[in-house]
Each structure stands twice: as C-alpha cells, then as structure tokens.
Amino acid sequence: MLRNSRLSLHIPEPPARPGDRPDFRHLDLRPAGETRRPEPETPAHEMRDMPYALVRVLDEDGQAQGPWARGLPPETLRKGLEAMLLTRAFDDRIFRIHRQGKTSFFMRSTGEEALAVAPSLVLEPGDMCFPTYRNVGFLMARDYPLLDLVNQIFSNARDPLKGRQMPVLYSARDYGFYSVSGNLGSRVGHAVGWAMASAWSGDDRIALAYIGEGTTAEGAVHEALTFASVYHAPAILAISNNQWAISSFQGVAGGEETTFAARALAYGLPGLRVDGNDFLAVHAAVSWAAERARSNLGATLIEFVTLRIAGHSTSDDPTRYRPDDEARAFPLGDPVERLKGHMIALGIWTPEDHEALVAACEERIRAAVKQGESIGTLGVTKPPVGTMFEDVFKTPDWRQIRQRREVEG
Amino acid sequence: MLRNSRLSLHIPEPPARPGDRPDFRHLDLRPAGETRRPEPETPAHEMRDMPYALVRVLDEDGQAQGPWARGLPPETLRKGLEAMLLTRAFDDRIFRIHRQGKTSFFMRSTGEEALAVAPSLVLEPGDMCFPTYRNVGFLMARDYPLLDLVNQIFSNARDPLKGRQMPVLYSARDYGFYSVSGNLGSRVGHAVGWAMASAWSGDDRIALAYIGEGTTAEGAVHEALTFASVYHAPAILAISNNQWAISSFQGVAGGEETTFAARALAYGLPGLRVDGNDFLAVHAAVSWAAERARSNLGATLIEFVTLRIAGHSTSDDPTRYRPDDEARAFPLGDPVERLKGHMIALGIWTPEDHEALVAACEERIRAAVKQGESIGTLGVTKPPVGTMFEDVFKTPDWRQIRQRREVEG
Amino acid sequence: MATMNMIQAINSALDVMLDRDPKALIFGEDVGYFGGVFRATDGLAAKYGAKRCFDAPISEGGIIATAIGMGAYGLRPVVEIQFADYILPAYDQLVSEAARLRYRSAGDFWAPITVRTPYGGGIFGGQTHSSSPEAIFTHVTGLKTVIPSTPHDAKGLLIAAIEEDDPVIFLEPKRIYQGPFDGHPERPATPWSQHPASDVPEGYYAIPLGTANVVRAGRAVTVLAYGTMVHVALAAAAETGIDAEVIDLRSLVPLDIDTVTASVRKTGRCVIVHEASRFGGYGAELSALVQEECFYHLQAPIERVTGWDTPYPHAFEWDYFPGPARVGKALKRCVEAET
C-alpha cells in the first residue's frame, strides 16, 4: 500500500535558471543514424516506438548516417543553406532596425531556420503551409520578395497587408503561406480543413502546419489532430520544441512527462521525433510524411527538437529566466553550421564560399531594408486611411461606409 | 513510391446500420484474466502497452480471473448489485413517466450501470465525482434520497435545484457529486482543478471525472488532461466508450484509429482499457488508479468499453441509425447479469434473492415517484417564481431586484 | 410551391445548394446518416452521398476550424452546431479567425462559411438548450448574423447566407420549427401549414441579407423583432388592438437601418423585443441606434421587452419568455406615454 496521507502539488521547474549551468540532459538524444526508418506505407500501429526515438542524419563530423540519409542533390543543400542564411541576416537586421524605433515589434527564429527552410523545399507549389510567426524561413526558401517582408514590417504605404497586421504576421497565398495571426494554435485546424478539402476535391495538395511546443496545450490543437485522424487528412503537423514558450520551459506544456511526438499516439497517427537542427533529418522526415499524405495514408505528427536561441520577441528579456549560454551548450548545435559542415565534408562547399554567401545574403537584406525605408518606416507612410474600412466584409455595409466617410472627412 | 495522383477523403462509417447484423469485431477483446496488472507505483512509461490491452476479471462462467481479481467482500458485491438494479428500475420508471408528459426530458444509463456504481464504492466521502448525465448510478450507490432525484426531474416545488435545471442534470455536493450540465466536456477541467486544489492544500481527496467517448473530441478534454499531466493532479479521468454519441458511432471520435485509452500516452499518463460491463474489473481498475492518485503519483485515464443499450435520450430514436439488436449481440454482456452470475457462482446469491431485490428496488422507485408526483410533476408545482432571480450572483444586483419585482407584480 | 414547415424549408435550402454548387458541403454532429437531431439534413446524405453531408466529432471548435480551412481552400462549407448553447467552444474560431481572416490577410484568404444553429427557448430546454446568443456575434466585426421567422424566409435567407463569401451565423428559432408560436403555450399548437409563409418555392430563391420585412404596417408604434418574437409581437398587437408597425429584422448584421429609422420617424415610438437576456443584448444596440437616428422624432422612451438577466430556468419557461402579455404592456405604456 503506497498511499500517503497528504498530497502535494507538483509544479514543474526547468533544470536551469539564470546563473545555473545550462542542462539539456532531459533531451534523451541518440547518435545520428540509429533510429529506424519504417517504409512510409507502414501502418501507424507498427510505429509506436518512433515518437520515443530521434531521427538524426548528420553526425558530429558532418557525415550523413543511417536510413534517413537520402542523398539530397547539392542544389537542394545550397538552396537550403542560402535560405537559412538569408533568414538569419534578415532576423539580425530587422532586430536592429526595431531598436531604432522604425517598427513596433519583431520576432526572430535564430537556431530554428532548418525546420522552416527544409520543409519549404519538400512541399510543392500547390501545397499550403500554415506557419507560426517563427517560420519566415519558409518564405525565404521560396524567393518571396524581401521588399514585401520589409514593407509588411514597416506597415508602410506598400505593405502587402495594408498596414493591418503587426510585423511578422505575414500572409502570402501565392507562395503557399497562410495568414499568420497572433493567436496561438488557432490555425492548425484550418490546415486540417484545407487538407481535407484537397482530399475531398480529389486533388493532390497537402498541408503543413507548425506550432510551438508551448502551443500544444491549446484545445484547438487537439481538435485539429482529432479531425486529421478521423478523416485521414493529408497533412503534416509540425511541433517546434524549441524548449521555451516565452519564459516557460517545455515542461510546463507536458514535456516532463513524455515527448511531444507521443501526442500522435492518442490519435493513432504516426509520430516522429526529429533533430530539428539537422537539415537532412528535417528534410527526410517531412519527405516521408509528405509521401504518406500524398498516398492517402493521412496525417503525420512531427516533433522537431531545437532551441530558441534569441529572446521570444523584441519585447522579451530572456536573461531574466534562463541561463544566457544555452545556445553554446545545446547538444544539437546550430543548423547553419551543421549543414555547412556537411557540405564542406561532401566537398561541395568551402569556407570561402560560405563567407561569400553570408555577405551576399546580408547585402540583399540591407538593400531590401533600405528600399523599404525609402518607402517609409512605421508611421512615416501608410496605406490611405480609408482602406482600413475595406475587407471587413467583401462589400462594406453602411457602418463601414459611414465611418469611412467620417474619417476621410 | 506510393504516391497516388488523386486523394480522397475518408469518412468513417459504422460496421452496421439498421437492417444489418450488429458487428462488434472491432472491439479487439481478450479473455478475462489475460491482461497484466502492474503495481500501482509503476512509472507510466513502463505501462505503454496497457491502453491496447483490456482489463477483465469475470469470465463467461462468472468466475473472477487473473491479477485484477481482488476478492471483494460480499457486502460490496451486494451493494453494487443493488445500486445497479435501483438505477435500472429508476431509468425504466422515469422513462415511462416521461411518456406520460410528466416531465420534459430524460436519459437512461441502461447497460452502463457498473461504471458509475463501482467507482462510487471505491471513492471515499471527501472525494468528488464530476459526472455526466449518464452516471446516476454513482448517487444510487451512495443512498442519495430517491425523492430528491424525482423532485429534480419534475422541477417541482421541492426540487433541490429550484427548478433551474433540465431533468438529470443533478448536483449533490454532500454526496460528492458535482453539478452536471448539458455542455459536454466542460467540467473535466474542473475535476483536474479540484484535484490540484486538494494536492495544493495537502489534503488526500481525489477527483473522478466521466465523459463519453464522443466527448473526447472536445478541446476542453485535452486541456484538462494537459493540466492533469503537468501538475500530477490526483484525478481519474474515465471515458465511457458506449459505442455511440447520439447517432455517431465511436469511429467518428477517433475510435477507428486507436483506443481511447491510448489518449493517455499523449500526456505520459497511465491508460487502462477496461471491460466496463464487468463490475469487478471496473472496481479493480478504479481502485488501482485511486491508489496511484492518493500516493501522489498523479492522474490515470481509463476507457470503459461498454454499450449504450437505450436511446440517447427521450428525444432520440435509435432505430433510425443502428441495428436494434445490438444489446443482445454485444460481446461484453450486461453488467447486472454478469455480477449476478458471479455472486451465484460464489454461492452468496440465488435467483430468488435476485428476484426479491429487483422487486424491492422497483417498489422503492415506485414509492419515490409517487411521492414526487404528489408534490407535483413539471408545471404542476414549482418553486416560488421570485427564486428564479436568486443565485445569479451571491447577492442580486439592481437588475435582478427590479426584474423580480416586475415578475412578482 | 410546396407547403413546408421551417425544418423542411431549411432542408430544402440545403438541398438546393448542394445541387447547385458542387463545392458546397455539410457537416456537423449527427447531420450525416441520421439527418440531424432536428432533422434539418434529413435525406441529404442519402441523396448526395456521405461526402456532401457527414458526421463530425463532438468538437465545435474543430468543426468551425475545419470549415474555415475548407473555405480557404475554395469549398463552401455549411456546418451545423447542434444547439446555439454549444457554439461557445468555437467562439475563438469565429471571432479571431473567421471574422478576421479576410481583413488581416488583406483579401488573401477568406472564410465563406455558414454556421447554422438552433437557438432560443420555449421548449423546456433549461439553461443549456435555450439561449439566444446573437449579441455575442453582432458585436463582432466581420460576422453576419441572420435569424428567420418563417419557412419562406428561412429558405431564402439560408440560400443567401450560403452564397455569401463572408462568414454568416444563421440562428434558427427552434421553437417555431414546426409552427408559428404566438407566446401562448396554453393554446393548441398551430402548424406552419396554416400560415401563408409556409408556401415555399421548391427551387432556388434568395432573400438578400440586410433587408428587413415590415410584417404589419401601423402608425402607433414601431416594434422591432426577429425570430420567434415576431409572432409574439404580432399577437401582442392583435390582443391590445394597438396599430403597431411590426418589423421583422431578419438580418441583424447587416441591419436594415433605413427601414427601421423610416418607421420610427413615422410612428415616433419604438418597442424592441427579444428573447435573449436584456443587459447588453442586441436590443441595446437597436435602442442606441434608434435614439441616435430618430431622437427628434421620439415621443416616448424606447422600451425593451426581453428575457431576464438570469440564465434560462427550466421550470420557469413562461415566466422567463417575454410573451404577448409583457409585450402588450410595453406597447400600451409606449403609446400612452406623454411627450
């Protein structure tokens, strides 16, 4: 008989706080190449071990290992590296621009570039990504015009979103990038509905939705997974477990008890746990899930293990709640460095190539920002004021018409 | 390469519709006694097989089998049988009373009596059950006054809920029975919060929440499970998988893809799949989970496999959507008959005892209904009209005061 | 033309739209094989196949989210929420997503969804099957809200709602599914067949959203109502003999402000009737608007006759419901008020 007479409440605490040494022992890592790769057509119930494993391809020496190494063409690697570098250059530049008061807000994805960039190269033009605010890499990999990003961030006269959204909450239908919103988790269900609509229509388009590990706690995520499971939606649901949700460590979302990939088991879906800083592993896992989806085998849930290196946003001060050298201590390293190392190991890349590419990316961002600035930073220019009454409905009703008149004077 | 060129949408269909032969092959049954019983202190991750097994104790011959057979005292068996019979007599009587127009609505739990009655005998007085509309057996096992139930159903002048609730939506704090509401799934989180409060307070009280398998799709259920997992709430979350949610078979809630007990794995919780028509298995499983909870080992999720024998409610006509002889074909039988058979096999019960008990239960119900009728059926008597303005707030504000005055004239 | 009750008219609208628009589809709890707990989708799965009309998990948030995603893809989903009381778990989806998608994406994406749901009391549904939540939708910029009061309007308005490229909340007054209800529960129920508005064309027709219907012309006082309360208002006018002009708003958003203000300017008096609880109800907006637009024409205080500021209590159905006696009293007070 175990029973105590008095209960007590368990309140999760992260392994390290400011001043402590970073501690990632809970990650339960495996060497690259160790985790099996079931054939994509394997029934989900024969893969119940997968959420507890870890799909990794790149080893410490930059070599691709094991069954998930699929031999990507050099162009794909180069394109991926470039998009990651572009993302990083963009993040750094806009972060500084924000400090100058030229916009209201910004969020970086530093350290998580691979998990947005690689899937962008896996998905096809007709597919749709349902991103979070931390997935701009997806657009970078698809050559979305940098100037449009900058204009959105400045909410200026040429902002493609007409000044209506906070920075980072992009929308780019033509690039397969669904409207981001500040609300967490509320668009995963749209991804599932969108994917169901594709299947319903007899099309072959698939959806990819992202959420953070903190967001997995939202009821909307469960509802989306339920629909994905019940109707076999051709969708991929990606969880970026970057260890933090603002100041809350992943244990507050349930990460002390099991992996986030194990959420898949609740729905009879395949669940993969993947090294999110390993471009090749991300690419391979998403390709595998995409193949299942396109083969009418339904949805896959993927947890990407990664680290949010930067603060949550420009409003955040991470030194208040976490050790400041986590990035250095993180055992999965940096996705850019790892892909670079692999390409060098393959002999298709040199440190000089890399430096040149970094410089080129920085220059492209600098030029785009400059051009955006000339159009106007926040508050300097903006779309005509009357446009704020448009798109509430397809056709404004008398309220928007009257109010617009009042504003336009 | 698997990939099809065209997708199609999977829309779940039950194995049998009216006119078809009932089909329960999907249940994946195991013989009684076969499933292992881990010690209650076993870490959850060592019990990941349990959601796919089936805890059963009573075999076809009424014998208790295997490690979950715990040798309950005869008084417990007798009490359980009586509460189940009382529930059934009550359900039948009120169902008929509703046909006579004496109340507005009613719901029966026929076939599911064991899963409400046995846990009621496991829980202690300070514990709290967060029931659904199908758990009146819990109150029957605790000798809740039958007249109070009847008065609630008639919304008459002595209705303990003052005429405010539809029939069946009881509340009985002193009996450890939380306020039922029509909304599905929205009180599981209360159970978790209540259990957390007990642990927070250093008390030893635990909570038991019920939902139907259809209700598992609600986001609120996921949120509750997340909190239960994160804070190790001393709670038991019971899913009555009675195969139907009004007209939707359990596949519409995800039951085609995996078991409902497997939801536990998403949260790193232990999950048990239990024969819900086996009084001994229900008792043993809930005792096991209660021991974990009281030992500060947190929450357990239990799926009870059972069958909704009656229609969903008095508003329902199940012949429209399911074969009418499902009850006979259901491989887990009838909980009353099975417990009766066991007691007879044990030699502590006879068919004559049984008949006498059935008659006694019916008589008690008849008497209570008669007494309730003499107080008043729906619309014949009711609490004073002004009371409808009470309990909106602890103290009415000017609106309720003015409006009450207007009504009282 | 056929004689239809409101459920049949709704069923017919759905039938017409499934037939006309290959991108239209229906889903919701129990709407597939079974045809819905109120039978609104009866026969549609059999006629068009499960793909066009199927059961959904019990997950109102999931239903709306799925519909939005499908709408963004290019389909035209019509979903049922089994009772309006149970739409609340989907409130975030409706407000933060459906209502704002077009705006925030600057027209990149939109949500052409229709959400049908039975609402209102009068059926002894207690606090969880009786509520009238229109005000929590009408306040939300980006949602349209429609409430029919007859079979004829139900069909025409539902077709218009489905054709809308904006999200529409279509609230169905379940008390009058089978027949008009004048607020006298003690009298025998009348079926729709005895009411002219049960003459419903079998094919396609649409009643544009934003057009109110003057169901009784009058000079003494304007009554603004919708849903079940239109019939109660008419009964109150008849019983008091007051020459009321009764306006059935039909669409709460967009509101037919011109019809409302023209009438009040004519009568100089206004009574607003709804079943939802009073404080902050849709009637408050109507009152504020009428006051703003017609201040100099008003000869008496605008009155609101509504449900009380309590939940809807099971045993007190007819004490809560704003029946013809209460409406009649307000009409009298209003026409007798001195300027």
Added chain:
Amino acid sequence: MATMNMIQAINSALDVMLDRDPKALIFGEDVGYFGGVFRATDGLAAKYGAKRCFDAPISEGGIIATAIGMGAYGLRPVVEIQFADYILPAYDQLVSEAARLRYRSAGDFWAPITVRTPYGGGIFGGQTHSSSPEAIFTHVTGLKTVIPSTPHDAKGLLIAAIEEDDPVIFLEPKRIYQGPFDGHPERPATPWSQHPASDVPEGYYAIPLGTANVVRAGRAVTVLAYGTMVHVALAAAAETGIDAEVIDLRSLVPLDIDTVTASVRKTGRCVIVHEASRFGGYGAELSALVQEECFYHLQAPIERVTGWDTPYPHAFEWDYFPGPARVGKALKRCVEAET
C-alpha cells in the same frame, strides 16, 4: 502611502491578497518565476513560493477550467490571461461554467475566481493585442466586469474582485499601465507619479464593485467612460472648455446606475466613450439605459464615441483610437444640439 504606477498597484493588490488569504493563489502563462510579460506578478513567486504563483500551460480554457475547479474546492484563484484577445478560447468556460455554476447548482457550488487580463489598444498591438472585449462579458448573466483607470482604483478594485465569491473579469487598460494617457500620442508620455491617483496605500483597502466615480463634476453634459478613455474624456473636456461631468464607471457589471442617471438627469446630455468597436458594444447598453431612465430629461441625442466597426489595424492606431479630438467634437455637438 507609496507612489505606484498601475502595474505596481496591481502587483501590490496581489501581494496583499496572497498575504491575507492563505487560500489565494495565482497562475497563468509566464506569471511565475518570470513575473508576467507585463510584470504584474513580479516578485510574487519569489516571495510566496511557486505554490502561490506559478506558470500555466498555454491553454486559456484550461486555465479558467482549473481555476473553477479550484474555486469549487474552496481556494481563491486569481488567474492572468496574457492578453484579453486570448481569452476567447476560454469563453465557454466563463459563460457556460463560471457564470452559471452557482445558479444551476442552486448554490451547491460556485466559482470565486478573478480573471485579470490586459486589454485595449494604443500600443501598436494590431488586431491581436488591442481588443476591448468587455461587451461579450457584460452581456453574460453571472459575470462581473471591472475596469480601473488609475493605480489607486486598480488596487482597491482588484482586492474587491478577489474577495468576491462571484467570477470577476478584471480588464486592465494596458495603455495606462505606466502612465495616464490623454489620447495625444504626439506629446511626451507622463508617468503616473505626476498623477494624484498614483498615491496608493501599501496595505489592504477595497473599493466596492458597483460604485462609479465622478472624476470631474460638471453641468453641461455627462460623459460615461472607463479605463483609458477616462483620461481621454478629461482631456477633451479641458480642450473644448465644456463643463462636462465625467463619470468613471469602474465597474461595468454591476453598473452604478444611480450615479449615471442622477448625472444625466442633471445635465440632460450624455456622451458615451469606449475604445471597443461601436456596434453592440457596452456603450449601446449605456445608451439604452440612459434613454430608458432619463428620456424626459434628455435635451440632445446621446452620442457614442468609440472604436470603428473594423478590427484594430496596426498602422492606423490613432485613426482607430477614439482620441480627444473625436470626443471633443461629440461633446460640442451634444451641448450645442437644440432641444
């Protein structure tokens, strides 16, 4: 007495209540170790331990449900929703559960919870960090809704809210966390320290819910406002030189109807100001009530100055925000209107 800004005053109220009531506890997203994204719970976890103030999963519905369960057990939970925009996933819990638990169980159970959440615009938060959702709560029978406009009131009202045995939605106007804001973004920000209401007692005091505050006595017109808009209304009065009586409602439910009606009966004119979008906003109820209670005293149409009927657009912050110019115009129109 200490000088506090609004965040400090809120922090102080929480501190006082954790100290006084051993059953009080705080949880919410990021409120524990970190002290909240707006720092309202700064230092409380350190002072009282994680048990009294801890982080919750990102699950607003789960937060409210957990709080209700704890409240039913006998604790007194005070939860934070990080932004009012994100309270919507918990709307069902608030409306169907918290607001109705006492009523439906005939007093068996109740939900003594306080839900704090920053709301409103003026901070370039765009459509997901700016909304003013008060009207979706004030319509709900069984919820109380409170909005402070100064540090002093924030502390006294929050203490009263926590002590309530009914659920209270405590909306914090985040634009004025650091200083009063008169609606002139072009002027340098003033800190609270220059405002008398930043004098805040360090210990316990409660301001009873349901008492409005006449922050400026006047005879020409009554202005009804709350939160940030109180300061804007005062600025508009000063700038127009109109002798406005400005009433800070402080508690929307329960509403201090007597103070409101007494003032309007005196001035004969009324302007209602809020930041939420107009249609169906709380201002509609105020307008309806004032009209009902003061019809014969009204000398001009009641005006509403509010946010537009659009989402809150990022770049158009100051076009959307109902600033002193718009309020001033309405005041002029109102006092100049002929009877």
